[in-house]
Amino acid sequence: MEYTAKALVLKVGRFRESDLWVRLLAPGRGVFTAFAFGGCRSRRRFCGCFDPMNQVQVRVKSDPRGRYLHLSEGRLLACHRRLRSDQARLGMAVNCLKFAEAVQQGPEGSEETYRLLCELLAVMDRPEAVPPVLPLYFRTRMAFAHGFGPELTTCLVCGRGVNDMASPHFAVERGRVVCGSCRTGIGRCLPVFPGTLAALGHLAASAPRQWPNLVLPAAVRGQCGEIVEQFIEYHLGLGQDRGGSGRS
Ligand SMILES: [Zn+2]
Structure with a gap:
């Protein structure tokens, strides 16, 4: 299996001397982890794109036995320098x-x-x-x-609209609004x-x-x-x- 995907870098960790694992979110695929072998060193293949919050395009491959995913190429689409340099925003x-x-x-x-x-x-x-x-x-x-x-517009018990409700409440387990008098x-x-x-x-x-x-x-x-x-x-x-x- 092999594909190219846009993705957002969620987390990055280092293992062995120069390899990385990268946790990614890709639209249509969800969250997954892949290895970037030589990721700490290879500017040519990865262009230093694996930092959290970067948007990247990656080439993803599974190993021949389908045990793990690895990244063969990466390209930086967007990084967020201002955000990254501000502790509160970060x-x-x-x-x-x-x-x-x-x-x-x-x-x-x-x-x-x-x-x-x-x-x-x-x-x-x-x-x-x-x-x-x-x-x-x-x-x-x-x-x-x-x-x-x-659903926030009507009482889940009596169907009264929120504007006509006395003492509206939010019923956490039901995810609905309920009148004060209907909430027993x-x-x-x-x-x-x-x-x-x-x-x-x-x-x-x-x-x-x-x-x-x-x-x-x-x-x-x-x-x-x-x-x-x-x-x-x-x-x-x-x-x-x-x-x-x-x-x-
Ligand atoms: Zn009600």
Whole structure:
């Protein structure tokens, strides 16, 4: 097996004297690890392209017995110098990469994950300030991109629209909104402002380039963080320790 793919470098490690292993996310293929033999030395074959967060084009081959993948060529498509030289931006980006790697299972949805991550890294690499809330927006968008998109417009019990609901709550396990009076027996519920529901709905359909201009009131941002973290923990099994927290 042999193919050429665009990919994003998630992690790189060294083994033996001059070889590397590279963890990559490729659209349509998902996350995989491949070896770059001589990767520490061969500028001709790899052009120094294996650093985390680089976008690359790679030639991937499996060994004759299909036991492992290796990279025979690599070409750098984009790197992010400004992002890489700024500790705060770097920390945010690394958290987002970790989260994406943990959430992305198999090839399904990998085009979307790749596109979101590439656009997010491009936004973080611009000269403009990067708001620290971006990882929360990314986590929200990613959770919603993976088939867990909550339905946020009607009560899951009585069907009342959110604008007519008294004391709306977010039912974490169901990923739905529920009236305060309908929530008995629904499991874990968090109170939610209509503004928070609107923000979550907006984020679910948004693109990273829009996020630097998205300013949410602190109370709404706090509720979004609480809901998204509990939702991710319940549905994706990821606590705060995996992929970092989006709270800020
Ligand atoms: Zn209801």
